[in-house]
Amino acid sequence: MPEKLRNPYYTGPISDHFDGTHFFNPGGDPPRGLRDLLRWQFSGGRARWPRSAPSPFPAARPEERIGGKDLRVTMVGHATLLVQVAGLNILTDPVWSVRTSPFTFTGPRRVVPPGIGFDDLPPIDVVLVTHNHYDHLDLATLKRLQARHAPHIVTPLGNDTIIRRAIPDAKIYRMDWGDRISRWDDLTIDCEPCHHWSARGTRDRRMALWAAFVLTTPAGKIYHIGDTGFHDGINYRTAADRHGGFRLACLPIGAYEPRWFMKSQHQNPDEAVDGMLACKAAHAVGHHFGTVQLTDEAIDAPVDMLKAALADKGVESERFRALRAGEIFDVPEA
Template identity: 40%
Template sequence: MKLAGATKKGRKFQNPIPTDSGGFGNLIPIMREYANNTAENTPKIPLGPFNTDVSVYQTLPEKGLRITWAGHSSLLIEIDGIRILTDPVWSQRVSFTQAFGPRRFFQPPIALQDLPPLDAVIISHDHYDHLDKATISFFAGKPIPFITPIGVCNYLESWGILKNYINEVDWGDSVMIGNCNITATPARHFSGRGIFNRNETLWASFVIKGPGHNIFFGADSGWFPGFAGIGDAFGPFDLTMLEIGAYGKYWPDIHMGPDNATNAHLALKGKLMMPLHWGTFNLAPHAWYEPAERLLNLAGEKGIALFMPEPGKPTEPDGPYNSEWWKRFMSK
């Protein structure tokens, strides 16, 4: 199915449905929400260390699919013979400067130089917690295909990524990597790395379909009815990877939280659900572990099978798996 491409108004991309992205009008209420917050936003007990056994990558996953979660939305996906890295962020802070801004709760479990050979890198949008200049610069000059929504290519080129290896995609566009078809699909979010360039680049989710597996990388999105359309067109999915963190009173349109993420999983016709975008940075006024705890309860109520591996542990999602690793670091 060919999806309709993203729409623009002037220089600005638009969401599939009207969306409040939490602009200046919400700044004072958001600051007040943070000021009055008493939750454990940052772990009192340091997380980790987590370490990846890189010898695992010397052999292919037994059933063709293996996931290593490096934290937040950074994933090493091994699917049907290829390796894909998503939204790689290895820096200490997700900010325009490393002097201040949200800091990592734990160190990356695997060094960039220790990653196995990659077949592609997917960038979902240009926010600092998904597009990290220092990490991208590590790949400068390397013959690795990048797949990015419209406009993000300008950042990549300026940071040294080979122009001929950048695949710029609109919603509905597909790129073949090996025997896997990677299709950009709609999301309900926004873009911009400053206060004056909002929505001048596109954001996207991605369907990754190989001969043996079909998975969905949701990146960042608020709930919208388009999840059902994606499920009808491309599902069912063996695994959906959906963001559950960084939610709050003033941005329900652009982040789902556990409640709507579980609804999206069901709409997508997913078999297993893996939560992303939590437990790595303090980006919202909720306890750092709250998204996982709430997800467990909701999944039980809705009959959803979860896949929740420990950071850095290469794991095959061939059935429900929940290590509940975070409970080792909860202070309550």
């Protein structure tokens, strides 16, 4: 018999989404294999992105704190958002590096500078890391944040091992789907399922968990997804059932072409609008687009498709904002 693979990141009991070595999407689809990857890479369907695409918004200089019932989101770029609520400053999947790659000299390169200069960040209290792909878990940025802010880092099972090896003194809370932590007076974090996968190399596929997060605050509930396939809207409906709807949903809208390859891992803007409605979000911000080219669609395609989807479904455009780097959104009360 072949030797059983060892999981280098996590050891724990078997569950409905962990088989003892690999995590998986219950009733869902695994990532496609090498043959399909090569078929896609050599298909010649990739749109050409510009080498530089500056944001129409200047780099933001955030206020130090936002309190009361206010909720403010500032786009840094790709899946990195600064969420200011209840006197807390929260970063999602922070990436200030030039490339989203294991290498500094090659790999996807950002075409838009960060919408907040690193030195202009307010004090960072909490960092959410949704999974371990390089465009979401950037160890270089996490090291900088640790040195400057020493935030609490919240991440799904297994990702804590990757971060701990690089940052031994980090304050890390690891979570499984269904877990809840309440370590702040005005913030509770729930870990929720999403339909994705993980890998840092060629031999660790699905050995660390991926997740979405729900933030419960006095200003309302926030649903944040770093990456997900739509998966028939199952996880969106479950989130609505568990949490009763949201003031804000932060949803990925990019990296979705070609559909035959990406459908199970990255929803498109049309599906994101369906997800917003299914999870009963009053407002949404779109992210995961227009910063680094990961897939085939043109740089502006996600924004154009989002506008069309909102019009087709009769949803007011102000309710779902595709934020550009440096853009600030003061979310209306639900």
